[in-house]
Amino acid sequence: MALSEMQRVHSPVDPVLYPLLAVVLITLGLLFTASFFIYEVTSSKFSRNIVRELATGGVASVLLGFGSLFLLLWTGVYV
Template sequence: MSLKPISSPVPVVWYPTLAVFMLAIGLIVTASFFIYEATSSKRNRSLAKELTTGAVASVFLGFGSLFLLLASGVYV
């Protein structure tokens, strides 16, 4: 039985591109969240929409930060 080395499921050359796109999407979703909070009244707000938008922004910013660190050589 031969052992295979551990390798990334994503090619290393994709790290910078993934970082830029995921961070951009995360920042756009975050901006839409802030716009929603600033323009809607307290009676018209939806907790489900706030939680969904916050979760989507968090996931994209988290993975974008991860790929940014990987692209810059910080292996986490």
């Protein structure tokens, strides 16, 4: 296959949006992390709900993971 026949690979997200996505996702991730921490500190040992803990921790983890990815892309570290 010749080079002229190949198609370019384009990012599914416009690179102009990397800074906005990084800031928004990291901010939301930190808010969910703070919510998780406050829930753990203020609830008693017997009133905790494992489903709520896993859901809050999972959402925080996903948001911080994608936020970190877009932060790396924003700074020029292409992963």
